[in-house]
Amino acid sequence: MIEIGRGLQAIGLILLLVFTSAVAGCTNVREVETMSSAEEASRRFIDEDVAIRVVASTPEVTGFRRSTPAPCLIQVERYPTAGEPFYVVSVAEDLGDRLVMYRQYTVDAYSGDIIE
Structure with missing residues (x-):
């Protein structure tokens, strides 16, 4: 030792x-x-499900969903960042072998309002 x-x-x-x-x-x-600061801002964004519900509850989308027998697909196409704080949510008709785009919506990631 x-x-x-x-x-x-x-x-x-x-x-x-x-x-x-x-x-x-x-x-x-x-x-x-x-x-x-980017991470801090993203903690205050609304949830993805909230953005989808906002779009699904618009009169245009509820009318479209009632008018078509095919399933309606509502999904987030683009997620918010600190530089671009909004969701891009698309609404499409699912025809089985293809999707037919109905419309895209821009949803403010802080307030949940649809941006025109």
């Missing part, structure tokens, strides 16, 4: 304590504190 002198043991212990206290302060950062 290797013998280490008392002075070297004391220095090693001091360095270990200093190193662990300094590094622990750097690595113990909560995720919220390191969140970028």
Whole structure:
């Protein structure tokens, strides 16, 4: 076994304590504190399901759904970002072998309003 002198043991212990206290302060950062402004903005966006329900409840889409025997597909085509805070939601008729586009809607990702 290797013998280490008392002075070297004391220095090693001091360095270990200093190193662990300094590094622990750097690595113990909560995720919220390191969140970028883009991530912060995206946390306030309405949910995808809310955007789909907003489009599905418009008079045009409810009328279209009643007028066609084929299933109606309502889906999000584009998701919001901090730079473009809106959903693009499409409404299509599902004919089995193909989809026929009816209309696209732009939904504000903060308020849920349809943007004309």
